[in-house]
Amino acid sequence: xxxxxxxxxxxxxxxxxxxxxxxxxxxxxxxxxxxxxxxxxxxxxxxxxxxxxxxxxxxxxxxxxxxxxxxxxxxxxxxxxxxxxxxxxxxxxxxxxxxxxxxxxxxxxxxxxxxxxxxxxxxxxxxxxxxxxxxxxxxxxxxxxxxxxxxxxxxxxxxxxxxxxxxxxxxxxxxxxxxxxxxxxxxxxxxxxxxxxxxxxxxxxxxxxxxxxxxxxxxxxxxxxxxxxxxxxxxxxxxxxxxxxxxxxxxxxxxxxxxxxxxxxxxxxxxxxxxxxxxxxxxxxxxxxxxxxxxxxxxxxxxxxxxxxxxxxxxxx
Numbered sequence: 001x002x003x004x005x006x007x008x009x010x011x012x013x014x015x016x017x018x019x020x021x022x023x024x025x026x027x028x029x030x031x032x033x034x035x036x037x038x039x040x041x042x043x044x045x046x047x048x049x050x051x052x053x054x055x056x057x058x059x060x061x062x063x064x065x066x067x068x069x070x071x072x073x074x075x076x077x078x079x080x081x082x083x084x085x086x087x088x089x090x091x092x093x094x095x096x097x098x099x100x101x102x103x104x105x106x107x108x109x110x111x112x113x114x115x116x117x118x119x120x121x122x123x124x125x126x127x128x129x130x131x132x133x134x135x136x137x138x139x140x141x142x143x144x145x146x147x148x149x150x151x152x153x154x155x156x157x158x159x160x161x162x163x164x165x166x167x168x169x170x171x172x173x174x175x176x177x178x179x180x181x182x183x184x185x186x187x188x189x190x191x192x193x194x195x196x197x198x199x200x201x202x203x204x205x206x207x208x209x210x211x212x213x214x215x216x217x218x219x220x221x222x223x224x225x226x227x228x229x230x231x232x233x234x235x236x237x238x239x240x241x242x243x244x245x246x247x248x249x250x251x252x253x254x255x256x257x258x259x260x261x262x263x264x265x266x267x268x269x270x271x272x273x274x275x276x277x278x279x280x281x282x283x284x285x286x287x288x289x290x291x292x293x294x295x296x297x298x299x300x301x302x303x304x305x306x307x308x309x310x311x312x313x314x315x316x317x
Contacts, residue, residue: 170209
């Protein structure tokens with residue numbers, strides 16, 4: 001009996017490992033079933049890499065970009081995705097079926113159907129790239145004071161914006177659009193747009209920021225909590241870099257005039273580390289609360305883990 005139990009456990013382990021290996025690869029979304037309706041026409045590709053990195057591409061002909069991480073929960077038979085970019089790449093997905101050609105999982109009451117791609121149909125590499133891959137050289141120790149400590153209050157006092165000022169300024173805007181150049185390991189840079197849509201509700205006196213999701217082809221509410229202009233003090237801890245994510249550790253390093261296609265702007269420069277230990281450098285436009293002239297994000301690791309992203313303000317409406 002003991003031998004049978006051991007064999008049964010071994011069989012379960014082998015089956016779970018086989019299922020996990022089947023998930024690895026390029027999966028193109030075909031249909032989404034939600035509320036009894038079947039939606040199609042999707043082109044998004046999810047890439048579950050063997051190293052636990054989750055990449056995504058707008059289509060099979062688009063350059064992939066890193067959107068988070070993934071792992072397979074053998075006990076629950078779920079794909080656990082972690083992402084701060086888009087909630088479609090974040091959360092648990094219950095695997096319904098997976099084989100060499102088909103992946104079906106349920107996530108947030110929606111059933112997603114994928115077909116496997118042998119490879120992406122990427123265009124030929126560009127021989128001459130004029131965009132220089134950005135690098136950030138500071139270390140964690142550089143963010144500490146002379147005593148080797150870090151004080152949020154001390155650094156926060158140096159920031160050019162208060163949340164009340166940010167909300168008052170942004171309520172007159174509808175969109176903030178950035179061009180983003182993504183450098184993924186040794187891949188050529190791929191440019192795309194990052195857009196935030198801002199909705200001001202005058203009656204409720206609150207602001208709602210929605211990030212554009214290429215997966216849903218729509219602006220989605222990442223926080224699901226509109227920010228009250230009259231109660232902005234409660235958001236101070238979380239929204240220092242509103243509408244971008246809060247840095248875990250940061251240091252204000254100075255003020256600089258920066259020239260971008262929209263003109264010259266006086267900016268406060270902030271260096272820091274985010275929750276995933278990516279190095280981030282912000283150029284915060286002093287007289288435009290909540291608006292960044294430029295953002296550089298770098299992960300200092302060898303390919304395929306390393307990457308660099310550069311965001312540049314393109315347009316304000």
